[in-house]
Amino acid sequence: MSLIVTFLGKGGTGRTISAIATAKKLATEGKKVLLIGQDSSPAWGMALGTTPATEPQEISLNFAAMQLNSAVLLENSWEQVKQLESQYLRSPILKQVYGQELGILPGMDRALALNAIREYYQGNKYDVIVYDGTGGIDTLRMFGLPEILSWYVRRFRGVFSESDIVKTLSPFVQPVTGAILNTTWSANDITSSTDNPASQMLENGTAALNQGKVMAYLVTTPDPAAVATAKYLWGSSQQIGLGVGGLIVNQGTIADDVSADFAPLSVASVPKFDGDNWQAIIDKLPAMDEKLDVPKPTEVVMAERKIKVFLPGFEKKDVKLTQYGPEITIEAGDQRRNITLPPAWRGNSVTGAKFINGYLEVSVG
Structure with a gap:
């Protein structure tokens, strides 16, 4: 299985530069790396030095990159849903709704991104997936989705089992979840209190965090507000069981007493990126390994x-x-x-x- 690495910190602290440098570093060490960017604006590609596609594209030896586009992910899933609906329902109700028309509801982009990461994680093609997300609470909520959904399923299983809507749509649950989530859930899987594929999928997502398969690194500058944000995100990451492997300080160093506040994390100070010299940053990055001894949440x-x-x-x-x-x-x-x-x-x-x-x-x- 892949190791997933992400970065947490205040905007403007250099998370994206840290993510790209990390991907380059790991690739030169012989690991097959996929860099996934959540930012769909041109700025992300400019930082990377190329125009990334919405599918993995080889950048250099052992290094591939892609830029998530929530609209494209939603559109692809929606077309699969429509095809399956026509097979399972006599009177399809979605045939006049096109994927290109759909808007991204709040929170939907996180679910789509997590599912895309999950598929590449389970594909075993890459040794490391470097995810450059928003770097804040939204990223933590994304990785915490499996545990949150598992809780909702446990709490509302009885309600679902008695719901007329669930009973009516039960033949449609399995093909839809197969198209969107790449799994084989049925209505019974969701409402059953025994082990089932739905529960197993959620448990696997939680286990990936607890077993250190997902690792975060805090990113800050010497600015007090950035330092405070990093510390807040460190504590918040523990609430979803996400391990933090270290602190990266961009554009300077922080005082010893501030550094002590992040103990026992290792602290790495990296120089300001000049737009060209990646090696200067790569040389200062901390070692990134799933075997790092980090405090258990x-x-x-x-x-x-x-x-x-x-x-x-x-x-x-x-x-x-x-x-x-x-x-x-x-x-x-x-x-x-x-x-x-x-x-x-x-x-x-x-x-x-x-x-x-x-x-x-x-x-x-």
């Missing part, structure tokens, strides 16, 4: 009956904790995370929580 300590949640950048006053049956919900910043108690602890309640060295330690009685 969540750790269950069975012997002490504790759950330790790593939340750097937050304080206890910033965190809200609630419990609903076997699930603990942790709210920090603009993110929520649901943690299911181990089977041995089911029926027990949270008895306390305290903040120690960036960790929220939750005790279960």
Whole structure:
């Protein structure tokens, strides 16, 4: 399976330059690399030095790049949906709606991008996929979609199973999910409480984060606002189980006391890009490997009956904790995370929580 690398930080800190330099670095090390850009404007291609296509295009040895276009992704999926609808419904209702007419609803671009990344990830053609997204909360929400959808499926499974709409459209669920998500879901898969392809797909997405197959790097400049944003995104990334491998400081260095705030992350200072000399940046980039020892977002300590949640950048006053049956919900910043108690602890309640060295330690009685 591929390793997916992405970059988090305030706009203007050099995320795109870091992403391109990383792709070049890994390619020269002999890894097959696919660079995926979310920005559909000409600026992204100008930074790359070529006009990328909407499909992988070879840039140099071991290095391919592509530029996501949400309208194209939606249009392609929509045409497949229409063809399948005509096969499964006697009176197709979508035949007069064309993919070229569809607009991108809020959040749809994230789902389309995640599905595209997933397909290349599962294709095993590339050793590393470098994703240059928006670099903020939107990127985190995109990678957190599998866990969020899994929670919704669990919570609303009973409602779905009794829904007349689901019953009516059940013959249509499988072909549509096959076209859009490249899987074989059926209505029963969604409503069943037992193991099924739908649940397995969502669990695989969550596992990819938890097993270190997706890695993020924080990007900042010495500017205090950029540093604060990086720290906030570090804590927020833990809410979706995304590991952070290090901090990249563009255009200068940060003070030792600020650097200490990011411990135990490694800090790499890279020079300002002059528009030509990529090697100067490549030489300063941190080592990027899925075997990096990074703090685990969540750790269950069975012997002490504790759950330790790593939340750097937050304080206890910033965190809200609630419990609903076997699930603990942790709210920090603009993110929520649901943690299911181990089977041995089911029926027990949270008895306390305290903040120690960036960790929220939750005790279960």
